[in-house]
Amino acid sequence: MPTKIFMEALSPTMEEGRLVTWNKSEGDAVKSGDVLAEVETDKAVMELVARGDGVLLKRLVAEGTTAPVGSLVGVIGAAGEDISALLGGVQPAVAVNSPGATPQPAPTAPLAPAPATPIAAPVAAPAAAPQSAGSAKSSPLARRLAKDSGLDLGAVAGSGPGGRIIKRDIEAAVASVGATAVSTVNRLPSTVSDYTDQALTQIRKTIAKRLAESIGPIPTFYLTAEFDLTRVAELRAAAAGEGEEYRVSFNDIILKATATALARHPEVNAHWLGDKIRFFNRVHLGMAVATDDGLIVPVIFDADQKGIGEIARESRELAKRARDRKLKPEEYTGSTFSVSNLGMMQIEQFTAIINPPECGILAIGALEDKAVVVDGELAVRKRLRVTMSCDHRVVDGAIGARFLQDLRRLIENPLMLVF
Amino acid sequence: MANFDVIFLGGGPAGYVGAIRASQLGLTVGVIEREGLGGTCVLWGCIPAKALLESSHIANRLKHAAEFGVKVGDITLDFGVAMKRSRDVSTKNSKGVEFLFKKNKVTWIRGTGVLGAGKTVKVTTADGKSETHTASKAVVIGTGSRVRGLPQAGLELNKTTVISSDEALVLEKAPKSLAIVGAGAVGCEFADVFSAFGTKVTLIEVLPRILPLEDEDASAEVARAFKKRGLDVLTAARLSGTKVAKDSVTMTVEVGGQKQELVVDKVLVATGRAANVENIGLKEAGVQLTDRGFIKVSDTLETTAKGIYAIGDVAGPPMLAHKGEREGIVVAEVIAGAHYHPINYGNIPNCTYCYPEVASIGLTEAQCKEKKLDYKLGKFPFSANGRARTSGETEGFVKIIRDAKYGEILGAHIVGPHATELIHELLVARENEFTVEEIDMAIHAHPTLSETIAEAVLDSMGKMIHA
Numbered sequence: 019m020p021t022k023i024f025m026e027a028l029s030p031t032m033e034e035g036r037l038v039t040w041n042k043s044e045g046d047a048v049k050s051g052d053v054l055a056e057v058e059t060d061k062a063v064m065e066l067v068a069r070g071d072g073v074l075l076k077r078l079v080a081e082g083t084t085a086p087v088g089s090l091v092g093v094i095g096a097a098g099e100d101i102s103a104l105l106g107g108v109q110p111a112v113a114v115n116s117p118g119a120t121p122q123p124a125p126t127a128p129l130a131p132a133p134a135t136p137i138a139a140p141v142a143a144p145a146a147a148p149q150s151a152g153s154a155k156s157s158p159l160a161r162r163l164a165k166d167s168g169l170d171l172g173a174v175a176g177s178g179p180g181g182r183i184i185k186r187d188i189e190a191a192v193a194s195v196g197a198t199a200v201s202t203v204n205r206l207p208s209t210v211s212d213y214t215d216q217a218l219t220q221i222r223k224t225i226a227k228r229l230a231e232s233i234g235p236i237p238t239f240y241l242t243a244e245f246d247l248t249r250v251a252e253l254r255a256a257a258a259g260e261g262e263e264y265r266v267s268f269n270d271i272i273l274k275a276t277a278t279a280l281a282r283h284p285e286v287n288a289h290w291l292g293d294k295i296r297f298f299n300r301v302h303l304g305m306a307v308a309t310d311d312g313l314i315v316p317v318i319f320d321a322d323q324k325g326i327g328e329i330a331r332e333s334r335e336l337a338k339r340a341r342d343r344k345l346k347p348e349e350y351t352g353s354t355f356s357v358s359n360l361g362m363m364q365i366e367q368f369t370a371i372i373n374p375p376e377c378g379i380l381a382i383g384a385l386e387d388k389a390v391v392v393d394g395e396l397a398v399r400k401r402l403r404v405t406m407s408c409d410h411r412v413v414d415g416a417i418g419a420r421f422l423q424d425l426r427r428l429i430e431n432p433l434m435l436v437f
Numbered sequence: 438m439a440n441f442d443v444i445f446l447g448g449g450p451a452g453y454v455g456a457i458r459a460s461q462l463g464l465t466v467g468v469i470e471r472e473g474l475g476g477t478c479v480l481w482g483c484i485p486a487k488a489l490l491e492s493s494h495i496a497n498r499l500k501h502a503a504e505f506g507v508k509v510g511d512i513t514l515d516f517g518v519a520m521k522r523s524r525d526v527s528t529k530n531s532k533g534v535e536f537l538f539k540k541n542k543v544t545w546i547r548g549t550g551v552l553g554a555g556k557t558v559k560v561t562t563a564d565g566k567s568e569t570h571t572a573s574k575a576v577v578i579g580t581g582s583r584v585r586g587l588p589q590a591g592l593e594l595n596k597t598t599v600i601s602s603d604e605a606l607v608l609e610k611a612p613k614s615l616a617i618v619g620a621g622a623v624g625c626e627f628a629d630v631f632s633a634f635g636t637k638v639t640l641i642e643v644l645p646r647i648l649p650l651e652d653e654d655a656s657a658e659v660a661r662a663f664k665k666r667g668l669d670v671l672t673a674a675r676l677s678g679t680k681v682a683k684d685s686v687t688m689t690v691e692v693g694g695q696k697q698e699l700v701v702d703k704v705l706v707a708t709g710r711a712a713n714v715e716n717i718g719l720k721e722a723g724v725q726l727t728d729r730g731f732i733k734v735s736d737t738l739e740t741t742a743k744g745i746y747a748i749g750d751v752a753g754p755p756m757l758a759h760k761g762e763r764e765g766i767v768v769a770e771v772i773a774g775a776h777y778h779p780i781n782y783g784n785i786p787n788c789t790y791c792y793p794e795v796a797s798i799g800l801t802e803a804q805c806k807e808k809k810l811d812y813k814l815g816k817f818p819f820s821a822n823g824r825a826r827t828s829g830e831t832e833g834f835v836k837i838i839r840d841a842k843y844g845e846i847l848g849a850h851i852v853g854p855h856a857t858e859l860i861h862e863l864l865v866a867r868e869n870e871f872t873v874e875e876i877d878m879a880i881h882a883h884p885t886l887s888e889t890i891a892e893a894v895l896d897s898m899g900k901m902i903h904a
Contacts, residue, residue, distance in 0.1 A: 184870055
């Protein structure tokens, strides 16, 4: 008699578990009580133990795959025992894949800059699952919808029975691709992929669920810091002295510093996509512009790769075109993080509202001369208050604080921006 | 006093099916039911009503027997006999559920249950004894629904002249005249039954058409068939001046500004049912209700009280046995921690068993218009179907509404012979996201009524062959 190995509820609130590692290989002898695998629950990594003696005949779930509680993950039996009836001809990894779950690490889907390229699928196929391109189970309607949207079915995770791809999966894939529309606007060529998708860990899922219940739907918190811009002022004056073409605003330098800091902190340069977090490897900085019609957020693409002068020219141009209502849709979509500045209106400090699916926005206050203590002496310094709104589902307090620490270093020592 | 993993309060289609599934999943199960097993469906609804409809169907068919070369003498109709047969069928089905309980080791606790503290249920048994049972995992409420009158129109149920479907099912003989108030599925089915047994039936509906939840074409087709058989069908009708006497009811019916006085032996009220949420200790247990008086449940059918679930009519519309059965299965799987498929409430079939039968899934044409969907229609009449002609049942049609671009089945509506069976081909197709093309690709046998579906599909693609 073979013994079925089920994904067990290893914590009271556990609904699914991610099989982190198998401690036994197929063919290994196991005794009741042996640790078969390590499973990540919503709380911690726990041990899944054998409930019978024999040989591990079959591992039905690949490492890194999520399976719902109660689903079959493996079989123990006598060596050579026929368990085909027990498996019922079900494709193993598909059968236990929970809806929407993406195994980790997920391969990245490159997003080509050419506008004519078909939409790349947002969810990469699990390497171990048999539903690689061409053999994915799907409904006829899903196939038609996918064909029409240029989606590769092999790259869509199915949520129907047995992992079958159905209409809602295609709709979800198309919707999440739409959030990062391909743009031709001043993007630099790149050989690396634009972003890395990371499947949600159980702790990340629990944090997201709990916090969204508390303050929903985006559980936001705010971090405020005061920066010293004395050196930025010196830099700006020195540059302007070299000629009119080197004249830049304080805001341009803040944008540059923010972009540089974001490039070093992909953990805040991210989108929350419901079932996963997309960490961007490129920095597309949104800048909020007030127009007579209201707020619009044009994008400086690859801002971390551009010099302060280039950012200055581009932000001036974008702001002008925004006020003239001449922005094209591709010029105000695709930002990975945003900055809003009300300093010119003498607002000392404010909180900005996150532009979803982004996970953070920086609110820049007014630059003020303040009396502060420097090295034990009272001194007049140029001070600036910034407040970062953070989506707690992605950005924890310490992560946001570390980003602001780095931003402070860059702004208080603006020569660092050259490196 | 006994301990179970799960206690079901109510042994109707939701509760008894859930109980069997829970037992299959290895849980110990108790079901509290004061009447017979099977609930309204088996005792006072689906099953006995369909048994009576079979009698009326035979009566209607015999009227045309001579055309088929079968001469019968004078036809004598005896509603009492039909009623007794209907009760027998009902009892057999209820005994069938008892057998299933024994086979699956489900314990039937005969009595009336009230939720107690924690996951306990207090039961008052038939002989007046009181006992308390405990559930270690969950209590599932499936107390169903009951008939109700229409007091705002002066039609409080009195069980003699103002009756509900409960009383209609056990009448000794068909009344001479009967007004049926409410022309939904129940109203239309009893209109069919009693008119076949010689009752002068007046079917009254406040909305502009009978079967108001069905596609307008379906309503029109059934109304036409009813009128042809001599039923009075009054729609957009308003009732006033109701006087209930000992052996008759008088009321004024106003249709399009025209008032007429109606005197009938009995009035059957069929305007909907009320959820059984009273006297079962819901409030004390912390189980909240919706604005419409049903028990509020989550996606996993859990109520606002942890560990207490609700299924079937009491958990909200549609009040259909097959919706309750599926909720029973899913709730058992949820409680057992087994894998389950979330219920697709958007693809539950509606069936009315009058003649011609009516069955539908998905959206009506009016709903497609309202949602501004880009759709195409396909329609094929049974009068052009070979099999329907052989049996002389040529009323009705198959109507398919599909998405213009992708061929997705948005809705399907069948009126005609065996419509309630035929709908399942389209139901399975729609559930699995087959489009009209996949239905067309499947070769349909000839001669069958199902060919009507294949032709309606072809019509939606502009390729119909046989009309």
